[in-house]
Amino acid sequence: xxxxxxxxxxxxxxxxxxxxxxxxxxxxxxxxxxxxxxxxxxxxxxxxxxxxxxxxxxxxxxxxxxxxxxxxxxxxxxxxxxxxxxxxxxxxxxxxxxxxxxxxxxxxxxxxxxxxx
Amino acid sequence: xxxxxxxxxxxxxxxxxxxxxxxxxxxxxxxxxxxxxxxxxxxxxxxxxxxxxxxxxxxxxxxxxxxxxxxxxxxxxxxxxxxxxxxxxxxxxxxxxxxxxxxxxxxxxxxxxxxx
Numbered sequence: 423x424x425x426x427x428x429x430x431x432x433x434x435x436x437x438x439x440x441x442x443x444x445x446x447x448x449x450x451x452x453x454x455x456x457x458x459x460x461x462x463x464x465x466x467x468x469x470x471x472x473x474x475x476x477x478x479x480x481x482x483x484x485x486x487x488x489x490x491x492x493x494x495x496x497x498x499x500x501x502x503x504x505x506x507x508x509x510x511x512x513x514x515x516x517x518x519x520x521x522x523x524x525x526x527x528x529x530x531x532x533x534x535x536x537x538x539x
Numbered sequence: 540x541x542x543x544x545x546x547x548x549x550x551x552x553x554x555x556x557x558x559x560x561x562x563x564x565x566x567x568x569x570x571x572x573x574x575x576x577x578x579x580x581x582x583x584x585x586x587x588x589x590x591x592x593x594x595x596x597x598x599x600x601x602x603x604x605x606x607x608x609x610x611x612x613x614x615x616x617x618x619x620x621x622x623x624x625x626x627x628x629x630x631x632x633x634x635x636x637x638x639x640x641x642x643x644x645x646x647x648x649x650x651x652x653x654x655x
Contacts, residue, residue: 455642458645465630465647466630466645468642468643468644468645471640479640492621527586527589528634530576530586531547532583533584535582
């Protein structure tokens with residue numbers, strides 16, 4: 423089955439620094455990837471839709487200048503948390519689809535646990 | 540407004556018994572997809588089953604089946620013959636059509652505990 427690789431799986435950074443998280447589709451081309459944030463014991467909250475070759479579409483309430491998303495190729499999307507603060511500590515997870523429209527499975531990366539100290 | 544509702548925050552089931560996890564949804568799209576994912580403690584999201592809005596038969600995947608009742612807008616997951624390894628968080632998700640931007644949104648989740 424399709425595989426989505428997310429890196430790093432864990433990162434600890436100092437407050438004020440930036441962190442980049444990569445999401446790669448390993449055996450299929452993903453024109454669209456999605457970035458989610460998950461707080462402990464809560465559901466996945468969609469942050470943004472990452473479109474290859476164009477600007478990401480952010481959900482309401484998500485700061486686009488803080489969470490920079492780049493989708494440079496059909497197999498790679500990156501999320502950069504800029505000037506991270508402790509409240510940004512969370513589990514971030516990406517997904518990519520292998521279909522169009524309403525069908526197609528969404529495959530998820532392993533997730534990245536970010537801790538800002 | 541909540542688009543995906545999972546009313547059971549936690550469920551217990553005896554090993555080898557069947558369990559139903561509830562999910563209701565709300566959409567004005569005619570074309571949409573419904574999904575169930577399993578999230579073990581490791582955090583990974585594991586795809587379980589998919590139901591398209593135009594599919595007339597309920598989806599089945601091994602021990603998983605989806606009880607799709609379109610008029611009631613419900614898409615309950617049935618796990619037959621529960622195993623200890625089924626203990627995890629389960630999320631119902633919906634991908635709306637064009638008006639919803641083809642985004643997949645998730646319910647709050649149900650934590651399933653399988654007892655030996």
